[in-house]
Amino acid sequence: MPRQRFLNMPEAARSRLLGIALEEFARQGFEQASLNRILAAAGISKGACYYYFDDKEDLFATAIEGALDAALSRLRLPDFEGLTPDDFWPAVERCVGEWAETFESSGDLVKVTLLVDEARRRSPRFAGIVAKGHAFWRVLLEAGQRLGCVRTDIPNDLLLRLVEANDAALDGIFLAVHPEVTRAALESHIRLVFDTFRRLLAVAPGPRRPGRRPPGGRRSHERVR
Amino acid sequence: MPRQRFLNMPEAARSRLLGIALEEFARQGFEQASLNRILAAAGISKGACYYYFDDKEDLFATAIEGALDAALSRLRLPDFEGLTPDDFWPAVERCVGEWAETFESSGDLVKVTLLVDEARRRSPRFAGIVAKGHAFWRVLLEAGQRLGCVRTDIPNDLLLRLVEANDAALDGIFLAVHPEVTRAALESHIRLVFDTFRRLLAVAPGPRRPGRRPPGGRRSHERVR
């Protein structure tokens, strides 16, 4: 966490530094990003930096948390009250579809997703930020479970990790294939993300042989922890 | 690629160095692993190291490729000739199940999976090694597609990336929860991996509302590239 002094800085200087830092981190990843380069670009000395932040990870965390907050604030969750099981997946699909509009011509959330994933992999210290990113999915997850549409055979933490891993993988591919984000590409990407999530989260899709009904109700699955 | 000189070294010295390197890389990850530490532990000088390898990544690649080869050589693929569509998933499940026996009390493949994943993320330079790891899945994938059991609505490269991402995510969780690998834990883990893959790869599982048949054939999905 940055020191209070940093929060007292003039807003312009603060967001300028965080913007430059975010750019470097997004381009290079945490390890390859050079603190010295960030400071030189921002015209800030080592001493000043460590006067505001604990260390490089602290600056990293502050930068991506700001970007994550900004991105999440633009996302809207559907109202799950009064939803029937039949309406759940279509509602999620609509909700996810809106993201394409929100993020038209902007890879913000996509890039931030990758940075958060790197943070999670790096240290438990970023758990708070990871949880922020998860909060959104967790609401969908739990609403779906109340409606009987989302599986409950493995712990939700594990489901969230899978959702996150697939999100990061798909976003990584997306950015690799589309350095310039276009509306159409983003839409098809988000559709793919949605489809993947439904596959992972749906109640017992299991192996359905063509032309047959599934044998019984949900497939039980040994819990992992 | 290591220089020919390295391959000419006595087998014992070679595998000793690679073993020490692999241990350091597995424990610390590529970035945090210290080349100096590896060399000190192996009793090899900087000069000698750079006489055999291009750089740190080259040593990394050589170490994990060896481990990957060793691990893969212990895996067996089912015979897909003469298999009917009904038999495909059970055959895969049986095949995957055998891995639990093969890797009882050994996290080898699990750890190697994570290293390969890190390599892929790091640089396209490791594409060859990544492909080696994929080759195994690719065979399953293509056999399943010939039998009509595995989806063809998105490119196979993308499917492989998803398989790989989920594999790495699940393996990461597994190692975090079970520092000591036991047979039972490994079995339930592998069952979870298998179930996840089937969810991702099966033809159009899509959203099935409870008590209804899917509307039509497979769900078409816009291709991403």
Added chain:
DNA sequence: TGACAGCCTAGACCACCGGTCCATACCATC
């Protein structure tokens, strides 16, 4: 036996890294 050549190696050295430290500039208060 001595000279040479090629393979191999040790480790000094380099630029750069994240991080520490302290002298000092600045500025509000007295």
Added chain:
DNA sequence: GATGGTATGGACCGGTGGTCTAGGCTGTCA
């Protein structure tokens, strides 16, 4: 003008991956 806390520049530290060169060792000649 003196004082004291805030803010800052930048020298400095140990460690990093990587480079380079002097020289040891060994086999092969004359």
